[in-house]
Amino acid sequence: MPDDIAASLAVAERSAFAIETEAGECYGRLLLQQLGAHPQRSLSVIQQHPAVAFARSGLMWLTGAADGEPQMCPVAIASCADGALAALASLSPEASALDHLRGAALLAERAAWSGATRRGDVSAGGSCRLLSACDARLAVNLARDEDWSLVPAWLQAPAADWPQISELVIQRPADELVQRARWLGLAVVRSEIPPVNRAWANRAWFTTIAEGPRKQRRENQRPRVLDLSSLWAGPLCGRLLAMLGAEVVKLESVSRPDGARSGSPVFFDAMNAGKLNVAIDLTTAAGCTQLSDLLDSADIVIEASRPRALRQLGIDAEARIRNGNGQTWISITGYGRRAPQDQWIAYGDDAGVAGGLTELLRMASGQTLLCADAIGDPLTGLHAALAAWAVYQQGGGRLLSIPMRDVVAQIANFDRPHSASALRTRWQGWQQLAAGEIAAPAADLPRGQARPLGADTAKVLRDWRVEC
Amino acid sequence: MAMIALKAGGRFKSAVSEVQVMVIKAPPGEHRVQCGGVDMLGANAPAPEPAAIDSADSGETLIGKRYVNADESLELLCTKGGKGSLTLGGAALEIKQAKQLPSSD
DSSP: OOOHHHHHHHHHHHHHOOGGHHHHHHHHHHHHHHTOOOSSSSOOOOOOHHHHHHHHHTTTTSSSSSTTTOOOOOOOHHHHHHHHHHHHTTTTTSOGGGGGHHHHHHHHHHHHHOOOOHHHHHHHSEEEEEEOSSSSSEEEESTTHHHHHHHHHHTTTTOOOOHHHHHHHHTSHHHHHHHHHHHHHHEEEEEEOOOOOGGGTTTTTTTEEEEEOOOOOOOTTHHHHHHOOTTTTTHHHHHHHHHOOOOOEEEEEESSOGGGGGOOOOOHHHHHTEEEEEEOTTTTTHHHHHHHHHHHOOSSSEEOOHHHHHTTTTTOOHHHHTTTSOOOOOOOOOOOOOOTTTGOOOOOOHHHHHHHHHHHHHHHOOOOOOOOTTTTTHHHHHHHHHHHHHHTTTOOEEEEEEEHHHHHHHHHHTTTOOOOOHHHHHHHHHHHHHOOOTTOOOOOSSSSSSOOOTHHHHHHHHHHTOOO | OOOOOOOOOOEEOOOOSOEEEEEEEESSEEEEEETTEOOEEEEOOOOOOOOOOOOTTTEEEOOOOOOOOSSSEEEEEEOOOOOSSSEETEEEEEEEEOOOSSOOO
16 A cells, blocks of 8 residues: 555544544544544444443454454454444434444344354354465455355366365465456455545545436435345445335245345345335336336345446446436445456355455464454445445445445554554554453344245335336 | 266356356266357366357356256356356256255354
């Protein structure tokens, strides 16, 4: 990173909050400023030291070796999540359901329900591992069963389990392994702290990809949200918008529904209760037309696939925004929509590694660890909801790209001590502050159930005036 | 190089378009793989003699899609899309169904 930029960022951030208990509020204000949004009421962020917030949230309990003590991550992750959620709540003039939530709690709730725990260099969910290449450390996430069928092509040798993969990976250079994995659509990335580039000085975590006409909203209009996403980040974004009063429709493909349906029902309910459900056959021309019509009717679109997925269905997000009617389009990806990054995939755990958390943990603690549970997912969902609401309130007309890696990287770089010794000093102090405060993840059970696949298809197509 | 041995991880490029593929799995022995009616080349092979796409082939090979033969003993992943259909020994390869999404990550 250019040193002058790093230095000016560090100065700006240091002066932003003199007292560490204000980290969350400062971060929330930074996000609003980056989005050009104005809070409609004061930001309500609990005053808590970032180390205490991390320890009490369950995140620390989820970080560390399986047979060892929980480990502190020396960046203000929990406080930043609190700040992001408070920023979102502040955009609503009246009290909302968000007022009863804490951002930090959203990061650990999945582990609370699944009972997942810390496993060192293996993700809480089990599909992601930190492995050594001959010259660097990598995160390798084989989340889909079918990813295993690609491993021989990736490594150009047969490998059917993790020990065999590790033996082959350690003989190869990281760049080659990452490049080959990207051709295959596997989530493999180097563990490093991403450089802060110049474009990031003001807007680290999102990019406006396309702009078009904006539209004036009527007061008290309930926005229509079309949520095309799956798993965690996008669905969390839609859930938060529903809590702010939006009408959220979760759209799934009949032949390829959200994979989370076959996972924990509690988690799926928590993310998707309160959303209407539409299922469409996207393998037919008629289904693609219905999708296109629903997109036309939505005020906010949440989408978390690679850009090529909709393009191959004949849907051009950029053109829709440029020629559109003031829509807000949120595109969640691993690394962004520009070539070649638009072809790369990421899940929450490897995005956390790509965003720098594993490297910071290593610099501070000397251990090789994943940070918490798929951390990139809930952090991105939270930021995406804030971006969606802020842009919608400004009249829409924008396609925002929100890469998970960049969300994590902004938090990793927020008020980070830049020398290794200062980082280690902070870590020691924070580790001490956390002693006696460490709690396991905890979360209430979801109040409602998610709608069955396609339960509201006819109703939504009728209400949104789409031809069946 | 009409007949080539195919190994998992091997990469090939089209002689007539931008198409590139990687071998996911392949039957033993030597095979003839074509794109747009012309033999494909090793990914690092020197630039080929200019070749024309078979005018009867109006197909396109799509990035990210997996292409298989009838018994699915051959599977190629398209790593760069472009014009021309893929064939093995003259028989067209078909798109395999998309990967199911994971239940969690």
